[in-house]
Amino acid sequence: MRAEAPSQTASPPNERSVAGKFMTFKLAEEAYGVEILKVRELIGLMEITRIPNAPHYVRGAINLRGRVIPVIDLRLKFGMSVTESTDQTVIIVVQLSASDGALTMGILVDEVLEVLNIEADQVEPPPTFGTDSKDVPFLLGVGKSEKRVIFLLDIDRVLAMAPDAARSN
């Protein structure tokens, strides 16, 4: 139940253009995407050790080939109900660039969809939800594919709020 992330060469999106390849996945019925360059690998759900007294959205820690990395339940992080474990449940291992070294973390998602190449003209700027702009910093933009709308996440920002980030070194 493990698939290495497909390698690709797209340059990381900057402020202007968020175009590029995205790993898309589902949380409940919604589709989200993370830049493929941030994704290290996909692993099937494995036993997660709970970390007591950690924020509720930290599901725990897993042993990634000898390395201990924390796993974030993205649904809990976004205020949804807890991710149920199914055949489709996947941990996306992402590598974040932190100011003091790279961090590796797992994010728990309901289902991985596909790797999408999103062109610049398919991306809308992040919407504002009324006066409450709290969610907006997480979003790079909103991508449109033939089938659906994909929320393109700035995964660094999403997880920077997580206090239990794992350091790779």
Add this chain to the structure above:
Amino acid sequence: MVNERLSAWIEELAFASLLAEASDATTVRLVVSLLETMPVEPGHHALGSARSLAQEASSLLREALAHGGDRQGNCFVEASRKIDRLLGILRGSDDRPQAVPSAGNPASTPFVSKAPAEGALRSAQPMVCDQETLELLGDFIQETSESLAHADDILVTAERSGMSLEGVNALFRVFHTIKGVAGFLDLPAIASLAHATETLLNRAREGGAPLAEQSLDLVFEATAAMRSLLDDVRKAVESGTAPSEQPSQARLIQAMDAHVERAAQGTEPPEISPPAEPGPQDTGEGRGIEANGAQGLASLDPSGSSGLVLPDEHPLDSPAVAGASPVEASKDTAGADRVERQQAFQMIPVPLPAAPRKSVAPAGPASGSAPVHAPAEQAVPADRGAAFTAASDASPATAAAPGPPAPPPPTSGAGGGPGGGAPAAMGRLRETLKVDVERVDRMVEMIGELIIVESMVVHAPEVQAIDSVRLRNYLSQLSKISRDLQDSAMRMRMVPVQGTFRKMQRMVRELSRQTGKQVVLDTSGESTEMDRSMVERIEDPLVHMIRNSIDHGIEPAEERRAAGKPVQGTIRLSAYYEGGSVVIEMADDGRGLQRDAILRKARSQGIVGDNDTLSDQEVYNLIFAPGFSTSPIVTDISGRGVGMDVVKRTIEAARGRVMPASSPGKGTTIKMVLPLTTAIIDGMLVACGTEQYVVPSLSIIESLKPSAGMLSSFAGRQELINVRGEIMPLMRLGTLFSIDDAQTDPTKALVVVVESMGRKRGLLVDDVITQQQVVIKPLGNGNGNGHAELYSGAAIMSDGRVGLILNVDRICANTVPSTTDWGRTPMEIR
């Protein structure tokens, strides 16, 4: 030339040495005491070498006294030979002025001076070393090679862009260090070369003059010569023989001395030719050409003089005196020597390329007294293997060759006793390889992963289900090899604490001078090994502990005298293994921790409430509070209250514990218990509900099954447990970690008694599963949100799952978890 006191002493020594018997300690002691009271006669030209000979002889005799058996015989023979030479020098100095030039005119006899003479005399000294010396030599060779490389860098730069004063200073330091250590290790050849170079450099340093080109060349040559000397020593030690004398080195020293001399006279140094032909300078003795040739060979082959070497007969040896030496002892040992020598030859590793030449080499120095044909025969089997069989076969011809000449002429008594020259102690210098730490770490890390996967495979239920003896055997083999691999990987990072202890040694000397208190540092267990990072980590704490000890612990001399203690304070620093941990212990014999003063200060600082009563342990632990100092004066050395705080923090960061103990008037002991590595700890696996946690074994006192009578509670909230009269708070792991399915009835659970900083807590868990070593993995980036961490890291269990390691310090610090940040109020005591 020889004054009366000296000549009286000479006669006395000659007489005493004549009477001395190896078996009679009193006679030997007399010789020692004579040797050690050699009269001082300023200006006597041969005195330098004579004095060093006297020292060497006396130390040899002391060694002979200290040891029995063969070694005693060897030392004794060697010493008597030295005494003979000594007497020869002193007596013969009047008769042979041409051999020993007076210090005034080195230019007139530029190639003969006491330097080569001394070297030649000492060259017969075998490299007989104990293990410690071997290690020191290994370090010395390594370090010197490095500093020589550094010196070369400086020289090359200097050639291109001129020599700066800074460069000269750096070079001076290099050679100065070499000289010092070589002197200590008794490597006279190296020391004298370093000395000459140092003198040369010092002139440039003092004069502020840049090194002239010739001087530069000389220093270049010196580094090259030093390298070959080092090589010499290495080989000599490995074969257990004496390092050969290199004529080129003696020449170089000459050239440098001459250079300095001329510079002193203000004349331009003449062109100095490179040392082309290594020719022994004492040809006045009338040695045959083959002798010279052979000696040349010997000098080409750095391992030249092997165990077979008959000591070089120096021109200064007057036959008359040599005849008076006690030859009996040497005869006694000769037979045994032969056997020993042959064994030694067999021990030389066969692929050693120098082997055939080794057999040839002895021809040179031996030619003085041994029959020429003997070394020649030795040289015949040019084939390496043949030389070996020949030497070890004990066939009559070859056996005779290395032995003393059949009819021992009375004058060559020295020649008959090559006991000292026999490879009595063959050692192997530890060779080291410099490897990038990162590579080692990477490998260790990968091995760690391998171990985890191995354990996962072995413990996988599917594999466990297979009923096959063969598979089981294979798996246990796999496990064993994996553990061994892990062990050796861990050991790769292990270094002895020796280096750190040496630094402390220097620091104590310095502090002792600064404070005017006489303090010595006794160290033991220097070879105790720890992870490299741990050794680095203990350095700072040790510095603070020792500073504190010297500044506050050790009393001034008057106070010590009044207390009936020796004026000189002693700090003992020891390292030893205890279980799976390393203990570094520092103990002084000072005044001890002053409980009352500490408590008073702590009360005034509000760290401790006025009505609190504290155990001794708790009071002593107060010294680790940040900013805590009972010292009214802040000195350069200590008093700011920072040091001990650093000690505690550093050690605890390394998952270690600090335990102070003290008895008033007798001293303070601070014990640091540290894990062997930062990567592995011994842990007790405990279960609570469906979860499992690791409790570091270092903190566990005991575990017990509580009965209802042991339990009580305070104010209806804080549970307490009475363990054999000792009442301590009871912490439920299930509550601490909000574990829903934990056992709620304590009598159906287990209590693990843990301790930290002298405080004990009962930790209620469902069950204790097993004890195991776990690899520590970092978990997260330290919960930057400031709430107390009740776990200190993660471990990967044998089934591959992640387990959390409990932070016992935090658990013990608080009775009610997560409400106080212990780190900010570390001295909170209940």
